Amino acid sequence: MNKQQVTELYFMDARSKLIELAATLDRLDRADGEADFRWRCLMDCLPILQDHAPEKTARILERMSDPTPSPIAAAGEKGACGVWPGYRGKTS
């Protein structure tokens, strides 16, 4: 596909997703209480969208991932929450 074809197929979808993200952040601003740590990670990913390096998707997924190398002692919860819980204590 050339850039024009990518635009025809995916621009409107990307526009819609960007506006949804903005609306979600507005909603979060209006809400009471502390923001969950995962939002900070999400905001930390946004500059990746604007840099000129490749593999933005992989780099965003990496940013949200558990970077530690060793297995954990025991599985407590079965689910995953979308961002490595250790990001809580991490400085951006």
Place this chain on the structure above:
Amino acid sequence: MHYIEPHAHMVSRTTDDYERLHLAGCRVVCEPAFWAGFDRSSADGFHDYFEQITRFEPKRASTYGIAHYAWICLNPKEAEDLSLAREVLSMIPAFLERPTVLGIGEIGLNKNSNNELAVFHEHLTLATRHQQLVLVHTPHLEDKRKGTQLILDAIREHPDLAPERVLIDHVEEHTVRLALDRGHWAGITLYPTSKCSVARAIDLLDVYGHERLWLNSACDWGVSDPLAVPQAMREMRRRGRTEKDISTITWHNPARFLSQSPRFHLPE
């Protein structure tokens, strides 16, 4: 065009889904053993489930013109209780003899714990001993990157297991290269919110080619779409991919990997 759905949890789906799959061109489904959404209380619960996916589902699928195959294992979400896990593992060899069983799967990791890893190794030993194909589930979301690395390193400790007989499933942009570089096959799972969208899946095919990749819906009891593979086929057409490309990914590639099991036969 006919296609193979190489990863679907049909026990969670209705008979209407079989009908819709057939109408969309699906002629083969493969069902890995997985978590039911709650922990089974005994090995008997697993036994009944293995019966269901090796006897009942093939019959139900055949009513709709679909060949059904299964993979047998104890899934990683239930691997924390080692004594139960070992009891279930001891039942597996008998099920490997069933005519529609393709191998050991979907084994792997969920939260990347020590016990999950121990049970994963025991499954790999079983696969080696019984010369079985292996289907590997990689963890969700933030646990996937680390889990994939632990899985690949664990597999390396079983040198008798040929890399091309192992498929690493649910790869995404940050894990696909790791799996392919070790000589394994990789599965791309099409999910509405987690894992890969249809568009991202085809991006991965654009970047990594067609050599050792397949697409699946992994439809189960959660948010998932049994018709995700035909959706991806339509998207490939929208992007100008040829019919040959589409059938390579959705028919010939799964057939190539699965045909390494003597039990797998393409429908006439």
